[in-house]
Amino acid sequence: MGLLSKKDSKLILDPLADNNPITIQVLGICSALAITAELKASIVMAVSVLFVLGIGNVVISLMRNIIPSKIRIIVQLVVVAALVIIVDLVLKAFAYELSKTLSVFVGLIITNCIIMGRFEAFALGNGPWRSFLDGIGNAAGYGAILIVVGFFRELLGSGTLLGFKVLGDPIEKTGLYAIGYENNGFMLLSPMALIVVGIIIWVQRSRNKALIEDH
């Protein structure tokens, strides 16, 4: 990587795997459970968080020396809120149906622990470029899990991917449905999202010896 120094590229790559915000830090679970029934919604959510966290980290980092530490949470909230409103309005303007599916969860990006966490833990103490990378990395780690969960939930729950009937038509009985396959309705319920996230955590931890905690 010529573009990034080794230290900088670690900022992006670490949250994707060994320090993933969802599977290792177990943050941002609420939205991961709520909107991952469809792959499309997961992708939009991932992109939205990428935008908010990338820009937000830069803004906070630029202001880090002038924010009085007593009111820093309020300042952070204002920054996130402003960015989330931009996302929300853009979605409403260009993808109204999708914005209805995501409903309140776009607004709730404000309370996503990952965002406030990165502001507090990283942007307040680092320069804008590194904060940007950190934001992008964490949002990508979050988004990657969302997309994986969304992929399995939509495929097994509805038999579709991004709305395309990849397994055949359940009403016309074509494709897999012709031999008696049926969609797994449990996949569409939130508890199953928790179980899918749990399985990802399980697989990740058992493959990576460094993550195994001893008791």
Place this chain on the structure above:
Amino acid sequence: MNLKTRLNILKRKYRGSKMAPAFNAIHTFLYLPNETTRGGTHIKAADDLKRTMNTVIMAMVPCLIFGMFNAGYQHYLAVGNIQAVSGGFLSAEFWTLDNFMVGFWKILPLVIVSYGVGLAIEFLFAVIKKHEVEEGYLVTGMLVPLIVPVDIPLWMLAVAVAFGVVIGKEVFGGTGMNILNPALTIRAFLFFAYPTWMSGDKVWVHGAVDRDQAIAAGQNLDAISGETILGSLAQGKEMAYSTAEMFLGFIPGSVGETSTLLILLGGLFLIFTKIGSWRIMLSSVLGAIVMGLIFNQVTASGWITDTSKFYGLMSAPYWEHLIIGGFAFGTVFMATDPVTASQTNKGKWIYGFLVGFISILIRVFNPAYPEGVMLAILLMNVFAPTIDHYVVQANVKKRMKRLKAKVA
């Protein structure tokens, strides 16, 4: 050379290798192992885990056989080939070879799939995680075919068993470590994943779903109504079965849960052999009776009239709740699971009571989930450790007080 020595030689040969647990399991399943414990403190007792499990299975066998006859009986009755049972439990119309063969060929595959998939996963995990294969699945594998509708597609059962054994048990560390009852986890998975095959009025009688599809395809046939009693009560309809039929089990339902009489015998057998906890069974029945009486009082005092959608189930006499649906089966065979139930005696009373109480509560107030007993037991499984914690803490506190009084 007999099989035992041959297995023993194989066992020695593979000792320390990856496949060792698999050979050990086959050997200990078929024979008493040759090894004896040396040194240290140990208890000499006749019952080990294997024998405990076998006793529970023995208690369930009558339910299984009855379920086979009943599957055929319900099928022929619905098709209109035979008349309803007129005599008592030993009616000749019921115990016919025809009835048995229908059920046998429907239910045997369920048993095979349940054991095949479940044990395959147990062996796989034992080999990967390098622990011995535990006997825990023996009972679960028998429970599963008894608590599903007879026509459930086999691949669905296989998926559910795989899910239940992995997520319900192996992730927690295998037999003895699980929080939820694995058999009920399997059933809950089926229930939420494939509701069209697990609830409604078509799934309980063999052939009803096929018949429905044939009618939809334009054939001129009568639909089979496989409605359960809970279903018709929820809709406020007249009960189509007599009390005796419900108690003896000549009613549609999951494979092995219809005959309260045989479940009762199985329960007595478990209590007699000291495998099942009588505290849990008794308190669960008490809980159900209390909840049923409360509902009966509510309807009797006129707070809820027959315009309410809850009226049908609420006004059913309290004792009827004990003999319909899966309540009896759940109480005797599922709630008493020693791993997931409360461990302390006081805790068992609380746990059992709440199982019964909540079963009837869910059954009445959520007609979409008529099988409240499944959800109630799963819920109480989660709370069992909490109940135990407070029971133990209360005892600690009591004794501390006594100690202080003595010192002072």
